[in-house]
Amino acid sequence: MPTIKSSYSGNLRTEMTHIQSGNKIITDAPIDNNGKGEAFSPTDLVAAALGSCMVTIMGIVAMRENLILEGLSWEITKVMQSNPRKISEIIVAFHWQSPPLDQKILQKLKNAALTCPVALSLDPSIKQTVSFNF
Template sequence: MTVIHSCYQGQLRCTASHGPSGTQLETDAPTDNQGQGERFSPTDLVATALSTCILTIMGIVAERHGWDLKGCEARVDKTMTSEAPRRIAKLTVWVKLPAHLSDQQRTVLQRAGEQCPVKRSLEGAVAMEMVWN
């Protein structure tokens, strides 16, 4: 179990501390929801968790096989609902695999990325689209 401690700082900002490492981050409400938009918003962190989870799981698989995945990138577009209640409507993730990978390696990595824990946790609650390049 991992413990994360969060504290409201006022002015729609929070800090969060990662228990095992002590690393801290700050969040801010987005400008379209009364905030200053100067930090990741909580829903931005959900989108970030999805893209970094995909990259991490593919990295685990690549390391297991001795494949070089350095430079692999993911971009995620987060779309919020326009009507109440406010929530994430859709996450679209573009994954750019290194050009030197074979078709077989790409297939294995894509399959692994599609099964990342964050994606599996969000399925059924948030619409997601994966675009592989």
Template sequence: MDAVHVQGLGQGTFCLGLGDSEAFIRVRAMAQQAVGERVFSPTDLVAAALGSCLFAVMEVLLERWGYNPSDFRLTVKKEMADVPRRIGALTVTVIPPFPLEALEKKKLERAMALCPVKKSLGQDVRVTILWEEPHGDSGIESAKGPGL
């Protein structure tokens, strides 16, 4: 596993790099962000880590069922708590391209419970999974995938 490197850039801004690769993310502490500035904060990265981990475990089942994971989306909304200042809640909304059956949702939720990032969050961080119903014609057929 490659190490994550953190390089300070001054004024609350820093750069994260992964191992020897050229991959990097610019991060700024929320308190240092100017109005209208759109840069990841450290707590945004926690929300992003949760979302990408949940999607990764969902993807295994979606592919097994014959669905195209790139047709699915999810969002993670972060709510901060004040005392002490920390992430209080993360609300994940899964947005499928077509209605899923209750059994499919249940299986996906069981898989998402295995996400290492979710398991690493403390008990005082509320994680809620919501399902958004698709709106209108997404242009994607809702045929059942094999294996269910």
């Protein structure tokens, strides 16, 4: 059974619906690639998926350790190359103003992030640069 139902809306825009929840995502080609840049591009979603997956897996570890991740935030920078046009690097910078003091738990969270399913699924030619500012 499909997970996502998608359609082309024209003008380099797509619409995807997550079948189980009904949530929708629209993509648009970026301005530098003939699009309007009015929504996430498909490559933006790849970069966003990496950060989101990392935090989801960190959240699973945090639940197991009775730790709350409130205050954790992250920024993602996607670096594109040309010829061929593709993602060359995804930079994820985590920030946490009040992390737990237990270094062992912090290391578990970092390891969880670095081994999330999206990180392990991306082509090795895509450099993943991750900083943990906590």
